[in-house]
Amino acid sequence: MRIKVLINFLLVLIIVPNISYAQKLDSIRSTLLKEVLISDTIRRESIQKESSSRIDNTMIEKIETISVGDLAKYIAGVNVKDYGGIGGLKTISVRGLGSNHSAVIYDGISVTDFQTGQVDLSKFSSSNIKEIRLYNGQSYSLLQPARALASSNAFFIETIRPGFDSTERFKTTLKTTYGSFNYANLGINSAFKINNIWTSLLDLDINNTSGKYPYLLRYGNNGNDSTSKEIRKNSDYFGFRSELNLFGSFNSSTDIKLKAYYFYSERGLPMSTTYYYTNSGQRLWDENFFLQSIFTHKLNNRLEYRNHLKALYSFTHYYDSKAITFLGYQSDTYYQREYYINNVGSYKICKNFSTSLSNDIILNNLNSPNLFISSAQRVSSLSAWSFLYDNSKLLINANILNTIVEDRSDLSTTPLIKKHFSPFLSLGYTFKNSITISLFYKDIFRMPTFNDLYFNRVNESKLKPELTKQLNLHLEYFKSLGFYKTNSIDISLDIYHNKVNDKIIAVPQRNLFIWSVINYGQVDINGIDLQTMFRAYLPYSIDLRVRSTYSYQYVVDISNKESVTYKNQVPYTPKHSGSLFINLKHPFIDFSYTFSFVGKRYSLPQNTERNLLKPYQDHSITISKDINLKKQKMNIGLSCLNLLGEKYEVVINYPMPQRQFRINFKIYL
């Protein structure tokens, strides 16, 4: 089956170029150059006052990554929890708040998992990603769904959307990558201009790896403890993603974006590296299908309307062939459905002052036919009323969000109802068009997930939402020189104080296999994010980009003064972390270097030597070259990831791959 798919793709690879020869194309080089210039100027028309960190398309293209999870570690304030390998779960936790507090927004609409409340970023391949941006607090945009305002921070993933010359109608990019541990990837991104209104974009991506990477198993934390060289087993991954987008632009005031998304994956779960025994029979199948639409209509100069729609179906199948059960295996299936509608309208009251109303209605449903709780449902209504004053120097953004959630499950006949009001306020000022200072305060919460409520058996009904409070000061300096080939520098500093109350934690009930989930404890968070971006045009046609981030996070448990964990750093939050990206672009060759650093962390709440996870660093390089064929452009890239072969773990007993090589080819048709 898999082989067949591969063959089909190879056929596509051979056939598609021939078709495209028929297309008359302008000089692609000049087109691309234009694109870069346009995006540069748009970005800097007004200086953004949000506290955010982003990775732009240049960086995404230059560094070799497979999923968005691999990219997220370059964002300031983000800790990626990575279970290793391509199929390893990758979730983000921003500024010590825990992964359930981040909204992940894919092309304008939230991606959700109501069962765990965490989005696995390894499911989003980076091959069609244009930009990812993390907004601390929220984005100031008025025309966004209420759900995008309902989290402590929002992680926006935006996919590539093609631009066309007036003469072009068809554009295709083919990409293939091969690498260590039998990694192979084939991708096609094909845009077609149907007529002056409609454009379509098809993106297909297929990944496969054996995941058999070597690692060093250490039988203890001391330097002289025994070690053995092992190979990661049952770590294979196969993933297929297809996306079909339709963009309709009826006139300057009305447009629609439609997307159909399908994802399928099968992977082995290699489990933690248990001493003296590793033999996992666990496998996981995932299937995701969704349809979404974003319709925007500008009624007049004051009134603008947008509508977001989404329908999602997801299926997860967990199977353990080595479970010691009566049946001799364990097999759990979970079905999730979501129906989502948002209506948002904004109204310009006067020149710089606007308001908007946004309402989301969400229906969620989880079924698990072979567990003791077979279904749970949630209906949520989120309404946000926002104000924005922006005269390009002074900015004031405020909103109030009202959340009503009603849950029903097999467990109880009476529905569980939660209501909440959450405020947000932000002030910003820009001096001399180069220095920005802004402040935000956000009070928000996360609902208990279906797992918290229904799959842990005891005491569920008393569970309250987990509350977070954030206070953030943002300082940014931006300077750009000249108009064409501008050298620019951008430095930003964020100082923040966060607090988590009523943290939702799981505690063992009677024994280790029956857990109950309770609200307990407080976390106190103080931190700094520092980011710099620098671009210079050097002699010999060298275009230099340097981007760096540094984060300091002091995230401590302040639940109980008597506890041994009082003022201990919360597990898996490094005090120091950072990254560096350097790109040297020359017409002849392109060189990129990335570095990421994560300081010491603890795997458990007690900050003892025994629970210490050592700091690690990752150096990676990519060398790529554009080759101009007769009519097409080609790009060959060679990468070495984890150049120094650092042996490290992000999550305890989940070793990460050591040195890896990848080669990739891209053809632009």
Next chain:
Amino acid sequence: MRKIKFLLSIILLSISLGFLSCTDDTDIDTNYQEGNLPKGLFILCEGLYGNNNSSLDFYNSDSNSVVLDLFNKVNNQGLGDTGNDMIEFNDYIFIAIKESATVQVINKNNGKLVKRIPILNNNGINRKPSRFAANTSMLYLCTVDGYVLEINPFTLSIGRIVKVGRNPEDICLSNNKLYITNSGGLDFNSPIGYDNTVSVVDPITMTEIMKIDVGDNPAFIKELRDGLIGLIVKGDYSNIKFKTINTLTDELVDSFEIPMLNFDVLDKNNIVYTNVDYFESMESKIKIFNFSSNTTNSVDFVSTPGIINQITAPYGINISISNNEVYITDARDFITSGKVFVFDLQGNYKYNINVGYLPSKVIIRN
């Protein structure tokens, strides 16, 4: 995925419940020197699932100090994941490491590893070693995959095996027969549900003689006196019972509805049991119960005031008549390191020891 989730939930438990600190804390012996061990206690700590942090700690009673993770310090390797039980035989201590599919055999005098015995089935899959019983010539190990294995304590090799019920939890010897509690705990959320039997095995022929119906989810089992064994039957945890079986007739004798988590035998008529009221007060209970009486009335074991409040989650209980000591291990919040509280047989508090994660079992070295 379930296991990943389990790990996740452990990690999620990033804030611990708070507890009163105790006085008379022991010192941590960081200057431990290899060699013959002094008098003291071996303490097995289960560790947290998936963390490879099971430990065998050693309490030096002369210097009142603890060597944490003695096994690692002596052998330059960790004990493994989820140390479930240990038993002594002559100069050896046998430690069953459930997730590591291993029985570690160490020399009791110096903590050195003598042999590692893999506990795998014919397909190389972990049987999950659970608990031991011993007579004068043989060790018996029950495994979660539903078997009892002979381990020859002289040759350190696995002998015959016999199939019993689902997911054995504990094993004991009485009247020259082996009694194994079949919990069926791994099927708790499937249609078949818990197992509800105690298997009776003849150790001479290594065959299962019969199964006794005892009720859903039987757990810890111990010989109370000659010809009588007691066991905890947990059911769905809301109606926990203590039951007794006459091993001459292999019939149930008594059933008492007493919530308890663990117990050990104090004398011919009394057990000491532990419990935590997780649903209401969160209070720990350590009580003496007379199983020869016809009531479920229990009396407090701990006689020193102010001590019971310091024990958060009594986990294991080991009574040593010869040493005149009772060891109550405290798992605390199941995510931070535990303690062992030591009492005399009259329930007077003596001292406590800071140890590793989820301490469960104590063996005395004289």
